Amino acid sequence: MAGGIFHRKRRKLKSEINVVPYIDVMLVLLIIFMVTAPLLTLSVDVKLPSSTGKALESKQEPVIVIAYPDGRLGLKLPGDEQPREVDAAALEAMLAPIKAQQGNDMRVLLAGEGNAPYQRIIDATDALRKAKVTNVVLWTQ
Structure with missing residues (x-):
């Protein structure tokens, strides 16, 4: 029985981390993000803002x-009950005497209907700039 003693070889523990699976997961996530990122910015829904600020x-x-x-x-x-319809030239002509009377204290509220294109707001701002109005506030709900 002296020959019956067997010594098993002990395996050494590896102290390294196997990073191959982590690299595979990272590459799959990278591909997913690269494919989906351009699809996220195709359309933007914009609603006109509302404000809770005090007047x-x-x-x-x-x-x-x-x-x-x-x-x-x-x-x-x-003093007007209802707004009157004007074009850009008439707007400039009607605001000139009010601006002369009130000076730089003249306040103008610029309102745009909810479905009005932004270009219409810019056109109205240009008309006010030609009338030399400097104190313009955008009106929100």
Whole structure:
């Protein structure tokens, strides 16, 4: 029985991390992100903002300029019940005497209907700039 003693060879423990599976997972995730990233930015839905800010107290009523979706402009002067329809040249002519009377304290609220293209708002802003109006506020709900 002296020959019956067997010594088993002990295996050494590996102290290394096998990173091959982690690299495979990383490459699969990279491919997934590369494929889906361009698809996420194709369309953007934009809703006009609303604000919870408080209105500033003012002694004077503001002038309201409205940009309609079809390109028309509306002007509601202090004391008017309903806005009147004007074009850019008439807007400039009607705002000139008010600007001369009120000076730089003249406030203008620029409103755009919810379905109006942004270009209509820019056109109204250009018309106000030609009328030399500097205090313009965008009106939100």
